[in-house]
Amino acid sequence: MEEGSLVFPGEPIIRIQTTMAEAQLIESLLLNLINFQTLIATKAARIYNASGGGRVLEFGLRRAQGVDGALSASRAAYIGGCAATSNTLSGKRYGIPISGTMAHSWVMAFDSELEAFSAYAEIYPENSVFLIDTYNTLDSGIKNAITVGKELKAKGHNFGVRLDSGDLQYLSIRVREELDQAGLERAFICVSNDLTEEIIWQLRTNRTPIDVWGIGTQLVTGGPDASLTGVYKLSARWAGDSIKPVIKLSNNPEKITNPGIKQVYRFYDANETPLGDLICLHDETLKVGKPIRFNHPMYRPNHFILADYHHFVPLLSKKISDGVLCAAPLTLPEIRDRVIAGISGLDTSHTRLLNPHLYKVSLSNALHKLKFGLIDELTEQ
Amino acid sequence: MEEGSLVFPGEPIIRIQTTMAEAQLIESLLLNLINFQTLIATKAARIYNASGGGRVLEFGLRRAQGVDGALSASRAAYIGGCAATSNTLSGKRYGIPISGTMAHSWVMAFDSELEAFSAYAEIYPENSVFLIDTYNTLDSGIKNAITVGKELKAKGHNFGVRLDSGDLQYLSIRVREELDQAGLERAFICVSNDLTEEIIWQLRTNRTPIDVWGIGTQLVTGGPDASLTGVYKLSARWAGDSIKPVIKLSNNPEKITNPGIKQVYRFYDANETPLGDLICLHDETLKVGKPIRFNHPMYRPNHFILADYHHFVPLLSKKISDGVLCAAPLTLPEIRDRVIAGISGLDTSHTRLLNPHLYKVSLSNALHKLKFGLIDELTEQ
Numbered sequence: 001m002e003e004g005s006l007v008f009p010g011e012p013i014i015r016i017q018t019t020m021a022e023a024q025l026i027e028s029l030l031l032n033l034i035n036f037q038t039l040i041a042t043k044a045a046r047i048y049n050a051s052g053g054g055r056v057l058e059f060g061l062r063r064a065q066g067v068d069g070a071l072s073a074s075r076a077a078y079i080g081g082c083a084a085t086s087n088t089l090s091g092k093r094y095g096i097p098i099s100g101t102m103a104h105s106w107v108m109a110f111d112s113e114l115e116a117f118s119a120y121a122e123i124y125p126e127n128s129v130f131l132i133d134t135y136n137t138l139d140s141g142i143k144n145a146i147t148v149g150k151e152l153k154a155k156g157h158n159f160g161v162r163l164d165s166g167d168l169q170y171l172s173i174r175v176r177e178e179l180d181q182a183g184l185e186r187a188f189i190c191v192s193n194d195l196t197e198e199i200i201w202q203l204r205t206n207r208t209p210i211d212v213w214g215i216g217t218q219l220v221t222g223g224p225d226a227s228l229t230g231v232y233k234l235s236a237r238w239a240g241d242s243i244k245p246v247i248k249l250s251n252n253p254e255k256i257t258n259p260g261i262k263q264v265y266r267f268y269d270a271n272e273t274p275l276g277d278l279i280c281l282h283d284e285t286l287k288v289g290k291p292i293r294f295n296h297p298m299y300r301p302n303h304f305i306l307a308d309y310h311h312f313v314p315l316l317s318k319k320i321s322d323g324v325l326c327a328a329p330l331t332l333p334e335i336r337d338r339v340i341a342g343i344s345g346l347d348t349s350h351t352r353l354l355n356p357h358l359y360k361v362s363l364s365n366a367l368h369k370l371k372f373g374l375i376d377e378l379t380e381q
Numbered sequence: 382m383e384e385g386s387l388v389f390p391g392e393p394i395i396r397i398q399t400t401m402a403e404a405q406l407i408e409s410l411l412l413n414l415i416n417f418q419t420l421i422a423t424k425a426a427r428i429y430n431a432s433g434g435g436r437v438l439e440f441g442l443r444r445a446q447g448v449d450g451a452l453s454a455s456r457a458a459y460i461g462g463c464a465a466t467s468n469t470l471s472g473k474r475y476g477i478p479i480s481g482t483m484a485h486s487w488v489m490a491f492d493s494e495l496e497a498f499s500a501y502a503e504i505y506p507e508n509s510v511f512l513i514d515t516y517n518t519l520d521s522g523i524k525n526a527i528t529v530g531k532e533l534k535a536k537g538h539n540f541g542v543r544l545d546s547g548d549l550q551y552l553s554i555r556v557r558e559e560l561d562q563a564g565l566e567r568a569f570i571c572v573s574n575d576l577t578e579e580i581i582w583q584l585r586t587n588r589t590p591i592d593v594w595g596i597g598t599q600l601v602t603g604g605p606d607a608s609l610t611g612v613y614k615l616s617a618r619w620a621g622d623s624i625k626p627v628i629k630l631s632n633n634p635e636k637i638t639n640p641g642i643k644q645v646y647r648f649y650d651a652n653e654t655p656l657g658d659l660i661c662l663h664d665e666t667l668k669v670g671k672p673i674r675f676n677h678p679m680y681r682p683n684h685f686i687l688a689d690y691h692h693f694v695p696l697l698s699k700k701i702s703d704g705v706l707c708a709a710p711l712t713l714p715e716i717r718d719r720v721i722a723g724i725s726g727l728d729t730s731h732t733r734l735l736n737p738h739l740y741k742v743s744l745s746n747a748l749h750k751l752k753f754g755l756i757d758e759l760t761e762q
Contacts, residue, residue, distance in 0.1 A: 020486075020490055023486075024484070024486070027443070027484075028442045028443050028468075029442075029448070031442075031443035031444070032442055032443055032444075032445055032447070032448060032450075032451055033448070035443065035444055036445070036446050036447050036450070039446075061409045061410075061412075061413055062408070062409050062412035062413055062416065062611075062612075062613070063412070063413075063416055063608040063609075063610065064413055064417070064446070065417050065420075065445070065446035065447065065450040065454070065602065065603075065607070065608075066413070066417050066446065066447055066449035066450040066451075066452070066453045066454070067410070067413060067414075067449045068447035068448045068449035068450060069413075069417070069446040069447040069449060069450035070413055070447075071447070072447045073446070073447070087409075103405070103408075104614070104615070104629045105401075105404075105405070105613075105614065105615035107629075108615045108618070108627040108628075108629060109401055109615060109618055109627075111620070133631065134629050134630065135629075135630050135759055136630065136759075136760070165631045165632055165633055165636055166631075166632040166633075167632075194610075217607075217608045217610070221446065221602075221603075221607035221608050222446075222607060223607070224605050224607070226446070226598075226602035226603060226604070226605070226607035227444040227446075227598045227602050228444075229444065229575075229598070231443075232443070232486075233485070233486065234485070234486035234489045234490060237489070237490055239492070246489040246490075247489075248485045248488075248489060248515050248516075249515065249516050249517065250514065250546045250547075251546055251547040252546055252547075255546055378516055378517075379517070
């Protein structure tokens with residue numbers, strides 16, 4: 001599938017057709033790359049959604065899993081909806097916008113907080129974000145930020161403040177009041193401190209006046225879900241002159257593979273809202289307009305009939321043939337646009353933070369027949 | 382501290398003394414390396430402990446966070462107690478022993494499971510581990526493994542079987558019975574399938590006949606704890622000709638830093654069992670034999686007196702001076718030995734899987750006085 005496509009559990013997202021030796025050789029690396037990037041892009045998209053499409057900065061380098069864990073997480077986080085990264089090497093390597101603020105050590109390196117802010121404002125007049133919680137957020141931090149911020153405003157520059165501890169709702173409201181009273185309505189509030197999608201969603205639904213979200217650990221490691229459990233399975237092989245579909249059984253229904261060479265079709269209504277995906281055998285022909293039976297991928301009798309759809313499109317297309325790219329890969333912004341458009345195009349029942357409605361991924365009649373036929377054949381042996 | 386040392390929350394594990402610019406330049410990379418390697422070595426040590434010092438194999442490449450996430454996780458997992466890795470590049474790069482078994486795709490690539498096992502046994506007569514759950518563990522897998530295993534035994538080779546799904550306790554017991562009845566008492570049982578330290582501990586305390594543990598996802602990503610929250614803080618700086626200790630305040634007591642240049646001493650009893658660690662200022666002199674006050678690192682009045690100790694040792698030592706290594710780094714097996722010896726030397730109250738006893742990390746009187754003095758000074762401003 002094209003990078004940036006929405007994918008759902010149980011779908012083949014890459015199809016490899018080659019010799020067994022070559023297929024095995026690339027297995028682990030491919031899984032490593034696809035699983036991790038998909039995990040982080042998904043996490044970023046969830047965070048971006050929780051923020052209501054707000055400005056989310058990726059701040060994860062120091063907590064990422066290895067150097068490449070940090071670099072590729074920045075790439076995936078940007079694809080998933082982040083606006084920028086604090087990882088300058090990622091910025092350089094992938095062309096991702098860079099953003100950051102000062103460290104506590106910057107503030108502590110000066111004799112006073114005011115001096116630290118002034119020095120920063122001199123160096124970065126157009127990008128000052130003052131970290132105001134090193135000593136006391138409300139008693140000193142915001143006051144010093146306002147002093148220096150007014151000087152910046154007088155020179156025509158805007159600025160921001162960052163909160164990195166304490167109760168972010170209480171502090172943001174108080175800090176917003178102070179800024180507004182000082183005539184600094186345009187100054188923005190950035191928050192950080194082990195933020196999760198749930199915390200962001202909670203703060204946003206409480207209308208807390210936060211403009212920018214800096215997310216590190218929970219974004220670049222996937223938070224409590226530190227892995228995406230994609231697998232790479234043999235689904236067909238040559239047996240003499242013909243292709244023979246194969247299947248792996250398991251006591252866990254979700255670990256039983258779907259046999260054969262497959263294609264995935266996404267069905268839409270007239271408003272381009274996705275209705276469900278159908279995994280088919282690659283050589284099946286679907287007729288537009290005809291009601292189609294969507295069979296449950298694991299439980300044999302369960303199904304529904306989809307009659308009221310407008311059109312469908314195939315999701316898998318050839319990307320590499322004989323080692324040569326068939327088309328130029330998408331650029332990072334193009335991939336990112338696909339993700340954001342894809343998610344905003346979903347029915348909101350699927351994007352609820354809690355208890356979302358399941359997006360249906362079903363099997364075509366032909367694939368269903370093949371799968372359960374093979375299961376019968378092997379279990380009756 | 383020497384790599385492989387046991388470290389506890391709140392301790393300085395690396396001390397950097399340099400210019401601000403240089404200190405900032407290395408901050409993020411150093412945190413990235415130390416946090417992740419420490420996380421995974423810790424996770425591996427916990428898993429190794431849960432297995433009772435058993436044979437644990439690292440199988441994490443396909444689920445690791447990036448390519449380097451996989452490579453450096455293999456290194457750290459080995460340090461923490463793993464016996465081998467399935468990541469051949471890690472093996473090559475770090476000299477870690479390599480171990481692995483067949484994939485489901487190997488079994489599916491043949492016309493029958495028996496053929497697949499026979500072909501594997503021909504190629505790897507001395508390292509055969511048959512994956513027996515592709516079709517049906519008890520009805521076909523173990524039976525085919527026994528058939529081929531008997532041939533291997535006749536040629537003087539041992540072998541193993543791997544279970545990758547289903548109830549591992551039930552299946553292991555049944556498989557052990559089958560192997561023993563076939564006269565294959567030496568054949569070993571390897572299990573995998575999203576194992577966690579808790580599952581391993583549960584299976585082992587139930588005396589399930591498992592010989593080898595293959596752990597992937599939960600080991601190389603740190604499981605539900607995907608990050609170690611080590612930080613890099615400014616604790617002192619030059620002010621004219623003198624060194625001035627600095628502190629960062631916070632509403633969260635654990636985020637208040639310990640000021641000044643520090644050393645950590647570990648106290649032992651006569652059996653070399655660690656009793657607790659004391660964070661001191663680097664130029665303090667402790668007197669052996671004298672009772673020492675251990676002050677709580679965050680709550681001012683809390684303390685205890687340690688009188689009954691045998692000796693103590695400093696943990697921080699100079700490793701790099703003016704960019705040159707002061708001594709050759711330890712080899713990987715040396716680091717691994719330090720970890721295993723260190724953990725087995727702890728009182729078991731500290732290594733309980735659930736609800737372990739807290740290992741005390743306290744502040745010396747001098748550091749305590751400096752810290753709370755600075756807090757008073759800054760909060761009274």
